[in-house]
Amino acid sequence: MSDVSAQIEAVTPGAVVAEFTHVGELTVEVRKERIVEACRALRDGPGQFALLSDVTCADFPDEPGRFRMAYHLASIQTGSRVRLRAWAGALEPEIESVTSVWPGANWMEREVYDQFGVRFAGHPDLCRILNPLDWSGHPLRRDYPIGGEEVQFTDAV
Amino acid sequence: MSTTDPRTENFPLAAESREAVEGALREQRPLTPTERVIAGVEAYTPEEAAERTLANEMLADTRPGVRQPLLINLGPNHPSTHGVLRLIVELDGEVVKEVTPVIGYLHTGIEKQCENKTWWQAITLVTRMDYLAPFANITAYTMSVEKLLGIEVPTRAEWIRVLLGEMNRLASHLVWLGTSGLELGAMSVFFYCYRERDQLLDLFEMVSGERMNHRYFQVGGCAQDLPPGFIERVRAFTDEMPKRIDEYEALLTGNPIWKDRMKGVGVLPAGDLLALGVTGPTLRAAGVPYDLRKVAPYSGYEHFEFDVPTSTEGDSFARYLVRVQEMRESLRIIRQVIDGMPEGRVIADDRKVVLPPREELAYSMEALIHHFKLVSEGFMVPAGEAYAPIESPRGEMGCYVVSDGGPKPHRVHMRDPSFVNLQATAPLCKGNYLADLIAIVATLDPVMGGVDR
Structure with a gap:
């Protein structure tokens, strides 16, 4: 077990599901209910992952958890990085918001909500950000139609 | 789907204001803070506005000394907001009480389009995100794909990437300096900066054939070698440029108007900036020497000698000084x-x-087959995910790619520094004058093409 996983386990035992290193990048998979505790543990822990670089998501329609969240954390002292991942669930994808740990997650999570439809519990301002407010559907889902359908905004021409 | 309500047909902001309310009603939830601001902004049809003014006057407390907050809408097409940024500002007199940035007016779904292109076709799209730093976008993307492929980039290619990346940083900072000067009425700086930027664009054209949105870096290196005579022209430019930077500084650094408008304006402590995810010159101006070229060198940056300019003031003036100093450091790297x-x-x-x-291709059948396979089907990338962060002119630009083993990306995501840094607008501007808001947004240097992607 790596230092990072040990740090998380020390604060919330049982949170880490798996960990592996691929192409030189450490990925730690955590239970989605524990994502906030895991983030806080890493931010305040000795690894000093003070910067939340990025929050994003990828859609895997065939997987049971379907929406795989990826949180990229960085240490500004050493430059070391870790990726936390968690599956948000297929039917009603929802995960706790990390805005309480990093206020900067606000827009990143709004983008994921807008593009994937993953809801963030406890988010202070969960509405669309890149698409218009009355947009229907979530464009970055793999089953979003990409051709053949009527082009949106045709009524505006 | 936008409603074709005849009342709002020629009033797009009024339509948007209505959508905010209707969307929340449909989902049976209260309006979020952003939606409430969008719904409340004075973007009504003339009839509605007349009605509301009447209603407000009846409700208003008109006793002497009582002031009502004023909600105004800047943008999306405001000349001073660097593209299509919309800021809804709540004012008390001239003082900013609250700012709500509304973005997405330039959203073109580049990340979705990438999923339907082959890995090498997507390069063309990612360059178009942050249009002032195309070489940064493309470096982040190709580096993440190279990570998954496990391919070794030749040293010369890495050095060319550093060279063009630093020239791009100069070009981007020149646009920033020129437009920021314009924001505060320093007209001549704009012309000087664009004169030098044009020389850089000429050099980019020489190397890639395009003045903007270059598709010069490829997965594995660069498309071609540098053209003959290029190094000499770059050398002539680097000999000339320090004098030019002195000129800008002579116009601005000691200028009392510039100092008055910049010093002590838009300050946020480093801890707050970090919590908001702000990186780049904005964070360094607040005293955190976080520069990925130093902290986690990539593409051979460890071979070059340069300093990371920082400041402790954290105000607009510090951000200006840090960027100007960075231009000098970029020249140092280019020379090396x-x-x-x-x-x-x-x-x-x-x-x-x-x-x-x-x-x-003219004589080798094997080369022809390879060419055909690569152009028609593209190359396969082993399944997995990779995140490649680089230091763009605006901060940490990261590219997250997920591959399912096929010839097309499963997911491409750009962590654009403009998008994240823009969140600092509200805390930076609160309590400042409206006129300073324009200058503060300018020193954040957002590029809306990168924000909205």
């Missing part, structure tokens, strides 16, 4: 690159990924 440019290949020698040289 052109002095020590190694010879050798400019792209990896891997026929499964890299196009064969054009002339080989």
